[in-house]
Amino acid sequence: MTLLEVTEDEAAGLARQFEATWRRPPTAAELEAMIDNYIRDEVLVREALALGLDQGDAVVRQRLVQKMQFLTESGAEAAVPDEAALQAHLDANAAIFARPARLAFDQVPFGDTAAARAALPALQGGADPAEFGVPSLLPARIPASPRQIVDGTFGNGFFDALAALPPGRWAGPVASGYGPHLVRVTEFAPRAVPPLDAIRDAVEADWRAEIRAQLREERLERLMSLYQVTRPDPAAVLAP
Secondary structure: OOOOOOOHHHHHHHHHHHHHHHOOOOOHHHHHHHHHHHHHHHHHHHHHHHOOOOOOOHHHHHHHHHHHHHHHHHHHHHOOOOHHHHHHHHHHOHHHHOEOOEEEEEEEEOOOHHHHHHHHHHHHOOOOHHHOOOOOOOOOEEEEEEHHHHHHHHOOOHHHHHHOOOOOOEEEEEEEOOEEEEEEEEEEEOOEOOOHHHOHHHHHHHHHHHHHHHHHHHHHHHHHOOOOOOOOOHHHHHOO
16 A cells, blocks of 8 residues: 655645635644645545556646746745846846837917918917917827827827927927927927836846746756757658
8 A cells, every 4th residue: 555644744835825815724624624635636646647647738748847947937036136236137128128208298280381380480479379270189288208109199200200399499380190280399308218226126027037037048958968859850750
């Protein structure tokens, strides 16, 4: 008869699982029931392995791969990066963390270019923008927005056209999908990488993901070195 021993450590692990789920420790009767279930499952698992039921099962295979990867990558979760490591990671991956350029502006839509040009001197002289232009559902004041939002509203190229204008002064006309506009750029922030203190959590998460990937590849290379692999020729396999 084969020995099946449930150790105190294994039972304690079952108790911890119960407490994590129910926010209280199990009673003696509940733990006894969990041990019974564990024993039944263990018997079924052992018998399934003895019958080779795990062989050729894609689900079992994938689960084993996942568990091996988890064991390999767990070291990344325990690693604590210092300030220099995080700053180096940010510097090396600046493109990932850079915030896109943004601009805010006021706009007045016109029915034609001539009308827009005629109104420009008045606006530059301090006239009320509400007195000019044609009725439109477009907002008169656009808050600081990235290219995706501006071009998505006014059409491709509108953001770049405004970014080239001097801020704080009415200018134009600038053409959009709705016609010509007179615009006044009120704020422009170029594309920039925030300081580490402002995005520390994001940088550390990305650093940890990179460490996990490195550990996974290094462990796999070590394991692969233990095997002499023979493999078929794909052309021969696919030959009719």
